[in-house]
Every structure is written in structure tokens, then in C-alpha cells.
Amino acid sequence: MDIWLIEINRSSSTPLYEQLYQVMKESIIHGNLTVGTKLPSKRKLAELLAISQTTIELAYTQLVAEGFITAIARSGYYTEQVDELSYIDEKRKEIEQIEAVKHSFSIDFNSGHIDIDAFPFNQWRKYAKSLLDDKSRNLLLLGHPQGDLELRQQIASYLYSSRGVRCTPQQVVIGSGTEQLLPLLIRLLGKEAIYAIENPGYPITHHIFANNDRETLAVSVDEDGMKVSDLEHLPATVAYVTPSHQFPTGAILSASRRVQLLNWAANQEGRYIIEDDYDSEFRYVGKPIPSLQGMDHSERVIYISTFSKSLMPSLRIAYLVLPMHLLHAYQQTFPYYSSTVPRLDQHVLSQFMRDGHFSKHLNRMRKLYRKKLEKLTRVLSAYEPSVLISGEQAGMHIVLTIDTKLTDLQLVDLAKQSDIRVYALSEYHRITENFSLKPQVLLGFGGFGEEEIEVCVKALMNTWNIQKG
Ligand SMILES: Cc1ncc(COP(=O)(O)O)c(C=O)c1O
Known part of the structure; x- marks a missing residue:
């Protein structure tokens, strides 16, 4: 000090x-x-x-x-020399314990885990190595505050072809994760904005709104996604939604609700939709669902997505696509902010995308995750009707409804006693009015090897004392 x-x-x-x-x-x-x-x-x-x-x-x-x-x-x-080390040790011990708790489960159905064995290290290394050279010394200097054009171009063209997002590279803002970009967006939309959030929903965004002192109103979700009719009765001005794969229920926002939501936004000046498209790459049934952004004719959709699922969560690269009028406001509000993503990482990724490796990787991963999902649902279906699977059309997690008198939190605790981590759906509820009568838990499968799934499910069912049906 x-x-x-x-x-x-x-x-x-x-x-x-x-x-x-x-x-x-x-x-x-x-x-x-x-x-x-x-x-x-x-x-x-x-x-x-x-x-x-x-x-x-x-x-x-x-x-x-x-x-x-x-x-x-x-x-x-x-x-002076002070003898307060025991105090420091206590603190340290506390921190170590938290860390240990975080990592100590031998089976973890965390929905944020990806398949780390399938990462294309060779190609990634090739680009990283070639950029770590004095020919690229220019990359040591600061780049464009929204992220370098090369990567924004790749993202814009990928979004157009795979998600129907219509934007120019100028509208793209790159940042270190959804959690870093959302606070900027919140500031851009002003203090008066009132946010409608999905209930249940993604807890990190709930925290971000709260930490930034923004008012939020919870809107229930059913099997067709956010109940837009409920939203229409609220004083909300911005709706935060995960339409392609609702987190955590896995519901897909129905076509009629998409139109209803876009009309809600278009009907009043200052209304916006934040479309969080976090894992849309992994859809296993039918055709990909186009983004809301691509259907929007009133510049009311702010699109946000990430490479956390498609490549790796530790890359910390996500992006916003701003409507044109908000882009101007963004550039005026944050003219001095440098990009939070290191330029070397930006260029490794943009070259990886430019040469077609990203599309190839996605195709490979989609097949891989589909196989894992099929295995998971096959193994679980043997336990029906005691368990019921939903939300299995996309993404890297499913929801399991369990026929038991226990609550979902009690099920989580039971699993923990066997060193297994599952996630109670109630942990994602902002308000508790809408709990399913039967307990539900979230099972992520991305991090397991296909061959591990059966053993993991069996261990879980044993813990809960659920027999095959
Ligand atoms: C709903 C939702 N949004 C966004 C993200 C990704 O956030 P980030 O880009 O900060 O890793 C996730 C990751 O699990 C998510 O579940």
C-alpha cells in the first residue's frame, strides 16, 4: 500500500x-x-x-x-511485526473452503460445462502461434473500442447465415462475456428503464440488474416461453428473454409469442427486447429457429450472444448487436472505453472463423452433444414415469421432473451426500409463485463423456432411490 x-x-x-x-x-x-x-x-x-x-x-x-x-x-x-497471522489464516481457510466446495463433486451436472476433450487445440495453436510474432506487433497497441473490425465482420456474417441476424459489423460490440456487456447496455438504456425478466431465469442477469440498481419485474415462463400477455400488463420497458432456448426450462418461445413480443416493443417509444441467444448453435430437433432480431422491423431488438458454449467459457468473448440508433448513443456514451478482449484472442478467433474452422467445430460439437443427449434421455427414460424429461430440443442441459414428495432442494441435498451436484429449478426463480407441483432439477450433460453418462445417471437414481419403471 x-x-x-x-x-x-x-x-x-x-x-x-x-x-x-x-x-x-x-x-x-x-x-x-x-x-x-x-x-x-x-x-x-x-x-x-x-x-x-x-x-x-x-x-x-x-x-x-x-x-x-x-x-x-x-x-x-x-x-511492527504483528502476530495476527491466525486472522489471515482464518480468512484464507474460508476462501480455500469456498474453492473446495466449488470443485469437490465427483459427478457434476453443471449446465455450463462443455466438452473439453473435443476442443480443436491444433488449429487454435496454429493461429495463436502465427500471431505471436513480430509481424503482428501492431496487435500490441490498442485496437477499436468495439473490438477489431476483422472479428466483427466474421461475427456479422456468421450471425446472418446461421441466425438470420441482420446487421453490419459496425453494429457489433465485442466484450468479455455477457456479464461484462450487459452492464454497459443497462447504462445505455438509462435509469428509467424497467426490466421484465423471465421467471425462472438466468441468475447472473438477475444479479446484474440488481447490482446496477435497475428495477426488474418477473414474468412467468411456461412451455411456450415467457408469457407475453403477462408482460403486457406490466409497466416494463425492456424485456430480457432467451427465446431460442429459455434458461433454465429449455422452452422455445412460440411463433405467436414472438410476434406478440415484437408488437409489444414496437407499440411504444423506448421499449426494447434484449434477446440472449446464448446456446442457439445447439439445436437438435427440426430447423434452427431464426432470431427475433431478424424478424424485427422497428429496431427494438438488442441481440446478445457468446462464445462461452460454442467454444469455451474461459475465452470470455461475447457480443452485442445494437440497433443503429443505439449504436450512435453507445459511441457517444462510451467513446473512451477500450475493448475488454485482448486483441490477440480476437484475431485468433477471427482467423479461426474466417478459415471455416468455427463452422466445422460447431457441426462436430452439435453431433457430439446430440449423441450425449440421446444417451442421457435413453438412460433416463428407463426410469419413467418416476422421472420426466423436458427441454431436450436444444442446448446442453435438460430439465427433469421427479415424482416424489421431496422438494427440489431436498433432492439436491440428497445428491450432494453422494458427491453429486444437480441444480434445483427453484434456484433460478426470482419469485416463488410459480413452482411446479413436482420438483424439477437441471441436468447439464456437456461436460460428461458419452460413456460416463449411464454410470452418472445410475448413481443419481440410486441416491434418490428411484427404480427403473
Ligand atoms: C442465459 C445465459 N446467457 C449467457 C450466458 C453466457 O454468459 P457469458 O458470455 O458471460 O459467459 C450463459 C451461460 O451459461 C447463459 O446461460
Whole structure:
């Protein structure tokens, strides 16, 4: 810690000397001020922080009294060796425990897991290697704030051919994940916007709206997606939806509701739809469902998608497609923001897409995930009617409805006792009015090898004491 950078909050109800004392104490405990560091004189620090010498004296006296610093006559104040390591160790232990809890399940049906064995490392490496060369030294400098044109071009043409999204590369904004782009969008849409969110829905977006102090109204979801008729009775101005594969139920927004939703947005100035198309690449039944953005004639759909499912979640590349009028507002609001995605990663990806590897990868992964899904549904169907599968038309997770008197959270706890992680649907509800009578859990299958699925399902059914039907 740089002692000169201490910040004092004059409007806080905590006395100034106590603030100073706390900051210095924390810095000594955490080793940011090393043992034996000479502290600035009372006069110097008072001048620098523009507070009285008496305030500094009070803080120093308190630190001396508690043994964090020592006063040496005619020399000054020095930091002391403190014996508070147990405190740090406790904190560390806590963090380690959280980490351990996060990773400790031997079977994890996490819907965010992808197949890491099928990643095309060779091709990726080829592009990464060729770019790590002084011929590409230009990439060491900052690029376009919305992301480099090459990648935006690839994304725009991919979106047009595979999702029917109509946009120019200029409308694309690249960022480090949906979770980084949404806050920008929220700021762009202003404080007055009221958001309608799906219930149940994607919890990270719920957190993002809450963290940015935006009002949200929950709208129920049924087997046809968000109930747009309910939305019509609310004062919401922006609807956040996952129409191609509702998260987490797996419902697909029906054709009539799509039209209804677009009309809702078009009917009043300032209304928007945020279309989160996070895993639309993986549709296993029928033709791909075109995006809402492609059906929109009123510039009301803001399209957002990600490479987290199609390539890897750790790549942290997602993108927004802004309607033209919002693009101008975006450029005026954020003129100084550099892209949050490293240019090298942007160029590896754009070349990977340009040379057709992304499409090939998607085709391969779709086949692979389809096989896993078929295996999962085949193995689970042996347990019907005690379990019922839904949401299996797309994506990398299904929903399982279980015929039991237990709640979904009790089912999750039971599974945990056998070192298995499943996810209760109630964990995704913002409000609890609409629970299914029977408990439902989410089973992600992307991270399992096809050959592991049967063993994992059997272990889960054993834990729940569910017999084959
Ligand atoms: C509904 C939804 N939106 C977006 C994402 C991806 O978010 P990000 O781009 O931040 O990885 C996910 C990932 O699981 C998701 O489930």
C-alpha cells in the first residue's frame, strides 16, 4: 500500500482518526506495509491528507497502543511485526473452503460445462502461434473500442447465415462475456428503464440488474416461453428473454409469442427486447429457429450472444448487436472505453472463423452433444414415469421432473451426500409463485463423456432411490 494514497471519507459518520487507524492497521496486518517501514511524520501526513495533526496523532497513538507501530524518540514511527497471522489464516481457510466446495463433486451436472476433450487445440495453436510474432506487433497497441473490425465482420456474417441476424459489423460490440456487456447496455438504456425478466431465469442477469440498481419485474415462463400477455400488463420497458432456448426450462418461445413480443416493443417509444441467444448453435430437433432480431422491423431488438458454449467459457468473448440508433448513443456514451478482449484472442478467433474452422467445430460439437443427449434421455427414460424429461430440443442441459414428495432442494441435498451436484429449478426463480407441483432439477450433460453418462445417471437414481419403471 502506498501510504500517500490513503483515502479519507469526510462525509462518513466514522471519525477521521478511526478511518486512518483502520486503513493503516489493515495494511500492516496484510503485509502491504512491511515490518520496519517508516511512517510519514504527523505534520507531513496532515498536510497531505488535509486533516489536522491532532487527528493523525490520535490514529498513531491508537496504533502504538495496539502494537501495530512503534514510536522511536527523535526518529519517528515504524511498523511492527504483528502476530495476527491466525486472522489471515482464518480468512484464507474460508476462501480455500469456498474453492473446495466449488470443485469437490465427483459427478457434476453443471449446465455450463462443455466438452473439453473435443476442443480443436491444433488449429487454435496454429493461429495463436502465427500471431505471436513480430509481424503482428501492431496487435500490441490498442485496437477499436468495439473490438477489431476483422472479428466483427466474421461475427456479422456468421450471425446472418446461421441466425438470420441482420446487421453490419459496425453494429457489433465485442466484450468479455455477457456479464461484462450487459452492464454497459443497462447504462445505455438509462435509469428509467424497467426490466421484465423471465421467471425462472438466468441468475447472473438477475444479479446484474440488481447490482446496477435497475428495477426488474418477473414474468412467468411456461412451455411456450415467457408469457407475453403477462408482460403486457406490466409497466416494463425492456424485456430480457432467451427465446431460442429459455434458461433454465429449455422452452422455445412460440411463433405467436414472438410476434406478440415484437408488437409489444414496437407499440411504444423506448421499449426494447434484449434477446440472449446464448446456446442457439445447439439445436437438435427440426430447423434452427431464426432470431427475433431478424424478424424485427422497428429496431427494438438488442441481440446478445457468446462464445462461452460454442467454444469455451474461459475465452470470455461475447457480443452485442445494437440497433443503429443505439449504436450512435453507445459511441457517444462510451467513446473512451477500450475493448475488454485482448486483441490477440480476437484475431485468433477471427482467423479461426474466417478459415471455416468455427463452422466445422460447431457441426462436430452439435453431433457430439446430440449423441450425449440421446444417451442421457435413453438412460433416463428407463426410469419413467418416476422421472420426466423436458427441454431436450436444444442446448446442453435438460430439465427433469421427479415424482416424489421431496422438494427440489431436498433432492439436491440428497445428491450432494453422494458427491453429486444437480441444480434445483427453484434456484433460478426470482419469485416463488410459480413452482411446479413436482420438483424439477437441471441436468447439464456437456461436460460428461458419452460413456460416463449411464454410470452418472445410475448413481443419481440410486441416491434418490428411484427404480427403473
Ligand atoms: C442465459 C445465459 N446467457 C449467457 C450466458 C453466457 O454468459 P457469458 O458470455 O458471460 O459467459 C450463459 C451461460 O451459461 C447463459 O446461460
